[in-house]
Amino acid sequence: MRVAIYPGSFDPITYGHLNIIERGARLFDKLVIAVAHNVKKQSLFTVEERLDMIRETTQDFPNVEIDAFSGLLIDYANSKNACAVLRGLRSLSDFDFEFQMALMNHRLNPDIETVFLMTGEEHLFVASQLVRELGSFGGDISGLVPPLVHDRVKEKFK
Numbered sequence: 001m002r003v004a005i006y007p008g009s010f011d012p013i014t015y016g017h018l019n020i021i022e023r024g025a026r027l028f029d030k031l032v033i034a035v036a037h038n039v040k041k042q043s044l045f046t047v048e049e050r051l052d053m054i055r056e057t058t059q060d061f062p063n064v065e066i067d068a069f070s071g072l073l074i075d076y077a078n079s080k081n082a083c084a085v086l087r088g089l090r091s092l093s094d095f096d097f098e099f100q101m102a103l104m105n106h107r108l109n110p111d112i113e114t115v116f117l118m119t120g121e122e123h124l125f126v127a128s129q130l131v132r133e134l135g136s137f138g139g140d141i142s143g144l145v146p147p148l149v150h151d152r153v154k155e156k157f158k
């Protein structure tokens with residue numbers, strides 16, 4: 001059973017994330033979407049709210065599991081018997097951070113590989129941060145997130 005962890009903030013989940021989830025779920029027997037409790041990052045949605053949106057938008061994937069974690073990602077991946085960490089790459093600006101994280105995680109546990117998928121070209125510019133910013137100014141986010149997430153973002157800024 002090949003298990004991969006897809007970790008992130010998912011604040012909120014976007015079409016870019018869903019593109020990676022759909023493709024990742026085809027590559028592995030089980031894909032665990034893991035929402036990080038990140039004390040350093042100020043979030044728009046609580047972890048529970050984020051899990052809820054992920055649950056509702058990934059119902060069609062039978063081999064996808066949803067969870068939250070705190071502490072080191074590599075420890076969490078270990079506890080799930082994962083062979084890989086899955087991450088999406090959009091641009092060169094993502095690369096620095098991702099490369100650093102992949103090398104560090106590899107140092108901590110060389111048995112767990114980081115697997116990168118290039119984001120679908122239609123999602124190159126989609127980022128949760130942009131969704132939050134657009135949402136806060138009443139901008140149109142309908143092409144960036146599923147309708148359910150769209151409504152939750154709108155509600156937050158009402």
Ligand code: PNS
Nearest residue numbers: 007008009010036071072073101104105
């Ligand atoms: O969606 P994000 O914010 O880019 O996700 C970053 C995340 C949550 C994957 C990363 O910050 C993480 O792995 N945090 C857990 C703590 C950890 O393991 N840090 C060391 C990474 S080398």
